[in-house]
Amino acid sequence: MNKLFIIKIGGNVLDNPEQLNSFLKDFASIREPKILIHGGGKIATHIGNQLGIASNYVNGRRITDEHTLDLVTMVYGGLVNKKIVATLQQLHCNAIGITGADGNMIKAVKRPVKDIDYGFVGDIKPGDVNTPLLHVLLKQNTIPVFAPLTHADGKMLNTNADTIASVLSIALSKHFDIRLIFCFEKKGVLHHVEDENSVIRHITQNTYTSLLQQNVLKDGILPKLENAFSAIKSGVKEVLIGEANDLLKNTGQVTEGTLITL
């Protein structure tokens, strides 16, 4: 099977034009087929404040009301996505910006209201991905760049970028040897959370269990690892958690970040 890199870049890099440009330069230079998923960044909150759209959080999670939906559609789907695409074009990488609505690429279900009404938030699963169209785009050497938005019933929906990256990886895992790379602000999963030199280079299902028993892993990294193992168990070959700066090392044979396999 052909190799495919599915790479997620988070908000902190998006908020820093220099870091973003450096990251995109590295991304453009990857020779293998690749897909980029970007998060939101603080710019949505910043523009929202100017527009009088307050950010509402319940239990630390953003509530997407009608105004917030318009805001994230503009900022993630327009401003952030198109800046990335235009920059990649300049770097001779034929990027194409995509939300879940475009080409029906990811059809979601609006999150059901239980204790909390999250508003216009989309829940997705691998069966919701239009993989034939993704194959067509990749075959044309166009590089999909996903904004963290999906759709249902004529509405855009706000959707977590990590989740989109995982779901795309699982959906494409039958046809590609996938390495799913989560770029974040640290070198990798750390033995000692303050020591960037303590990267755990390789985690398997077995070592994960013993790390959990040893209480080495801090709260912040647990959702990422759960996400990673859920992808691995569903057919994704490798997940890598590392720093955006290290992208080119982390697409190679000898990686800098944390490699996660079965």
Add this chain to the structure above:
Amino acid sequence: MNKLFIIKIGGNVLDNPEQLNSFLKDFASIREPKILIHGGGKIATHIGNQLGIASNYVNGRRITDEHTLDLVTMVYGGLVNKKIVATLQQLHCNAIGITGADGNMIKAVKRPVKDIDYGFVGDIKPGDVNTPLLHVLLKQNTIPVFAPLTHADGKMLNTNADTIASVLSIALSKHFDIRLIFCFEKKGVLHHVEDENSVIRHITQNTYTSLLQQNVLKDGILPKLENAFSAIKSGVKEVLIGEANDLLKNTGQVTEGTLITL
């Protein structure tokens, strides 16, 4: 050759949700291959005012400075484009939102500064269109929905939607029998500008010359007609100027608006 409808919808319909939904319902029901190009609408000015981005005009034409570029990228490429795409998806029309940067679909040249610096405005010609990728999308039954934006040198550029519609039509005219439809607020080109019943049903190169000599045509319609004849002379089979409401009539054999042919 296969028929292809290239349809441009202007700002006034975009600003009215009811009219827009009705138009999109009609658009979705067209069975032949089709492409939509949308303009901007007043929402960009409205959001710009809230963000403190003033609209600057010189000789009646908008100047696109850096802040205005961000504004139109957000509003045209994000908010307006994705709302249209999500609505079309609900209508079972597999729309895909596209700016000139996406898939390098339309590469522009930033307008050279002469007497006036228009700022980040893109000038385009038919050779700048990535027709192979458009063919691929149409073959997949995905329906391109263009926002009025192009790109050059890593920057998005503001570009007139009428021009994009003409340039796309010319670029695809070798492979399709194209009817380019400009939807605007009147029934068609009118003999008497106040009388909606005075639509001139058919204009050819010859009748155009005599209409000009008779001074029948008012200033507002002349740029549209020049645009139309430039398309016709470059291989586009038919141009139609008519009302958004009449879209389904104007895609048929017997049209309501003004049909323009060689």
